[in-house]
Amino acid sequence: MSTGHDDLDAWKRRRTVELAFELADSGRYEDFTDVAYALQFERGMTTAQALIDDPEMRRVLNRRCADARDKLAPPPAPEVPQEETMPVVEAVPESSNDHAQLPRADDFARTPSFMRRALNFVWRSGNAGDLNSAAS
Template sequence: MSTAHDDLDAWKRRRTLELAYELADSGRYEDFTDIAYALQFERGMATAQALIDDPDMRRVLNQRCGDAREKLAPVPEPVPEPEAIEAASEASNDHAQLPQAGDFTGAPSLFKRALGIVWRSGNAGGLNSAPS
């Protein structure tokens, strides 16, 4: 009967270590302490802490956690040099397409345009007469 018990214990140890590696490789955990907590309290594996509480195991789990987080981290975009920004702004002609304040001096006001629309539609008579 002890061989069956030994086989079960071996399977539990192997399964705990496999899960510890999976959690470390997920990138969601900071280090081995987070993994031990997840195994023990979230997965109900009471012996997990004792199984991974080995300096070599801690080192491996910490390394795998760090590698996984690096893979999941967004790649930073390169910051352009100030000279490149200045050259791009000088080469751009976007500013030439923007209207300037002087472009609006001859344009009728919004109020004048609205009155013109009303006048052309034939409803202007009502604007000049007082109510009866």
């Protein structure tokens, strides 16, 4: 009869479940696999995987992880309708085409994000005029 050992095992299981729920409820973990990893390798609980191998435990941990992440996510910003404004075009003398009209930042609003970032960088650095100059 080793009731002391059984009590210790029961306490370890209960503590592992409590800690797994705490980790899942923190919002820092994507799903049960992240929680199991944290328990095993960050907390040193080598028996955690056996507990988490239970399909019901996995389902509960996944739900708790998702709920916690949803609570931490910032609420979506309310959409504010923007007025459509006509672009202001500067008058450029017809006789001079030395410098093409430089694009404005809002010209990039519908371009893919990578292109937008690259073009905004060039625009902000003041080298946009160099893009239009031809080698003579």
